[in-house]
Amino acid sequence: DIQMTQxxxxxxxxxxxxxxxxxxxxxxxxxxxxxxQQKPGKAPKLLIYAxxxxxxxxxxxxxxxxxxxxxxxxxxxVQPEDFATYYCQxxxxxxxTFGQGTNLEIK
Amino acid sequence: QVQLQESGPGLxxxxxxxxxxxxVSGGSISDSSYYWSWxxxxxxxxxxxxxxxxxxxxxxxxxxxxxxxxxxxxxxKNQFSLRLSSVTAADTAVYYCxxxxxxxxFDPWGQGTLVTVSS
Numbered sequence: 407d408i409q410m411t412q413x414x415x416x417x418x419x420x421x422x423x424x425x426x427x428x429x430x431x432x433x434x435x436x437x438x439x440x441x442x443q444q445k446p447g448k449a450p451k452l453l454i455y456a457x458x459x460x461x462x463x464x465x466x467x468x469x470x471x472x473x474x475x476x477x478x479x480x481x482x483x484v485q486p487e488d489f490a491t492y493y494c495q496x497x498x499x500x501x502x503t504f505g506q507g508t509n510l511e512i513k
Numbered sequence: 514q515v516q517l518q519e520s521g522p523g524l525x526x527x528x529x530x531x532x533x534x535x536x537v538s539g540g541s542i543s544d545s546s547y548y549w550s551w552x553x554x555x556x557x558x559x560x561x562x563x564x565x566x567x568x569x570x571x572x573x574x575x576x577x578x579x580x581x582x583x584x585x586x587x588x589x590k591n592q593f594s595l596r597l598s599s600v601t602a603a604d605t606a607v608y609y610c611x612x613x614x615x616x617x618x619f620d621p622w623g624q625g626t627l628v629t630v631s632s
Contacts, residue, residue, distance in 0.1 A: 440619075500617075504560040
């Protein structure tokens with residue numbers, strides 16, 4: 407299975423900050439990388455697919471980049487509703503696997 | 514707008530079979546553009562993909578669970594189902610169903626249902 411490693415595992419930020427979360431795959435996955443946001447007690451929500459494509463309805467302050475093994479999710483001007491846990495997921499090969507999550511907390 | 518809703522027992526005894534159903538509304542489960550997946554999340558842990566099914570009934574499972582998993586589809590009811598046999602405490606988790614693109618990203622998801630395996 408392809409292992410997905412996110413860093414950091416937790417992150418403190420203030421409203422208005424720019425935040426970057428990193429995801430590394432254990433082998434090359436081209437651009438088959440997706441990002442999700444999960445709030446406590448809720449289902450994950452798709453933010454970014456195919457590394458850099460913004461899902462419909464997702465604010466443009468979210469962006470994704472990367473290819474191969476290294477990927478980033480960036481949130482420009484963090485808003486109060488953005489404090490949540492973020493997961494990356496590779497969709498290059500079965501089984502699809504997820505990172506362990508990055509918890510974005512309010513500073 | 515497509516919505517998914519999981520249903521089934523919240524408590525299952527160890528060694529027995531976990532059974533859950535996902536009901537799809539606002540769209541057809543027979544839509545050839547999508548697969549339909551089950552994903553689970555133990556408390557405080559990462560998400561784990563269990564498997565997926567296509568409208569034709571073809572399935573693909575996580576090899577780590579393949580010997581115990583069966584996913585089926587009922588297009589007449591717009592539902593698909595999960596059966597996980599010989600459960601242990603390690604199978605305690607929130608179980609989600611999700612619509613799946615052929616490129617294997619998941620959107621949308623059901624709200625999730627907690628299944629606890631008791632001894």
